[in-house]
Amino acid sequence: MTQGRTAEGGEQTRVMLLDDHDSFRQPLAFMLEREPDLAVVAEAGSLADAREALIGLYERGEGLDVAVVDLDLPDGSGTEFISELVRANRRALVLVLSAHSEQGCLARAIEAGAAGILHKSSRIGDITDAVRRLRAGEQLVSPQEVMEAIRLVSRERRESVEARRIIDEITPREKEVLQALADGLGDKEISERLSVSLGTTRTHMANILSKLEVQSRLQALVFALRHGIVRVD
Amino acid sequence: MRVLLANEPRAYRDVISGTLEALRPELEILTAEPGELDAEVLRLSPHFVLCSRVTPVVESRAPVWIELYPDQAPGAVVDLRGEREVLPEMRFEKLLSTVDRARLSFVLPA
Known part of the structure; x- marks a missing residue:
């Protein structure tokens, strides 16, 4: 050398x-x-x-x-x-x-x-x-x-695995509801877009909040955006 | 020719100014923090400005300027006495040749 x-x-x-x-x-x-x-x-x-x-x-x-x-x-x-x-x-x-x-x-x-x-x-x-x-x-x-870095990266990986598990539980219909939410639509407009009743839309929304383990639609939207479930143009 | 470098981050400003000083010792190389750009352009009247974000003061007062890697994006905008080029990437040879062309433009009669 x-x-x-x-x-x-x-x-x-x-x-x-x-x-x-x-x-x-x-x-x-x-x-x-x-x-x-x-x-x-x-x-x-x-x-x-x-x-x-x-x-x-x-x-x-x-x-x-x-x-x-x-x-x-x-x-x-x-x-x-x-x-x-x-x-x-x-x-x-x-x-x-x-x-x-x-x-x-x-x-x-x-x-x-x-x-x-x-x-x-x-x-x-x-x-x-x-x-x-x-x-x-x-x-x-x-x-x-170095230890702190390894801890941080391990935590990120665990969160990513957990997020993936949660995302896999969201149905295609629920993803449509989330996308409609990201598009700024209210419940009535979501119902019209998806051709379902208002009650069905609200049921989807409740299921989404439960699966994502969040308290509000805003938190659901943040999660969905962060993990690429929805797009914002 | 007076050259003012007020680009960021600092490491970029340091290495470009150091290299220009070594390769083009005839130039007057001055540096400033990006926040001081307009004030220094008004104070020093540089012929050539290198910055990360061009300002109205730079556009109106500096005959030659380069906006380099705005917000760390690739590419640059070069304005040589009104002749503007938008470049998807900025090779250092191009930066150096722009400096040389600028210097010639101040030396040679129009």
Whole structure:
């Protein structure tokens, strides 16, 4: 495996950049390359390109020390790449550099194996510092943060399984009623649309509230929207 | 040519300004927080503005501007002395060539 050296004879840290914003990624590569101890060995603007770049590195016998990864990519989440990289290369460390501040998203990245998280509101000095600290073996995400991330992701998964169970209980007719509700229709208008009596519409509504375990039509609507049962144009 | 970068997030502003300073040392590169955009345009009269959301002040006062990745969406709008382009993606070479074209437009007689 080839490894560049700094003027003082130390090993350069080999960095890969994954970000679809070319007008950020390329100048970032330029700025990192100006640091004598850093070498940008690969760049990619998509998951597909990143996978190819990684294969190219391994085929050439070149290693990777730190991957700087954005989570929002045009063909998927950076979290997928993190999982794949960490599985394929135990030595490579991942620094997430994202404009995301949504906890669940960051938690999933940590659970997948990210060793550090920086927001894109960081200065370039913070980014180069984080790359160096990771390379030096410093843990940028504390064990407590890792545990919290795993707990959060586990909770999300449980909620998702529970939501799926509930959604499977909603009948096609009840989904029509929910869609009519999302379209802003009242009971009378829903009855007319579905060609049923007002009483039947109200019965459907009561069953929906019971199955979704909510107290109001608004809560039912929020649930339905969140889980894609209805659409709002 | 005076260039004002007031785009966000900060990491973008930092790396683009740092790269422009290195590659185009003849330019005067200034940075500002996005919230200070209008005030700095009025104060500094930059020839070229890079921002995340173009404002009426920028449109009326800056001869050349780029609206880059508004709300982190891909793409950009480039306005070079009234010649406007809407781009689905913004490669850095394009940003650099726009800077170069802008500089030439101020150097060469119309």
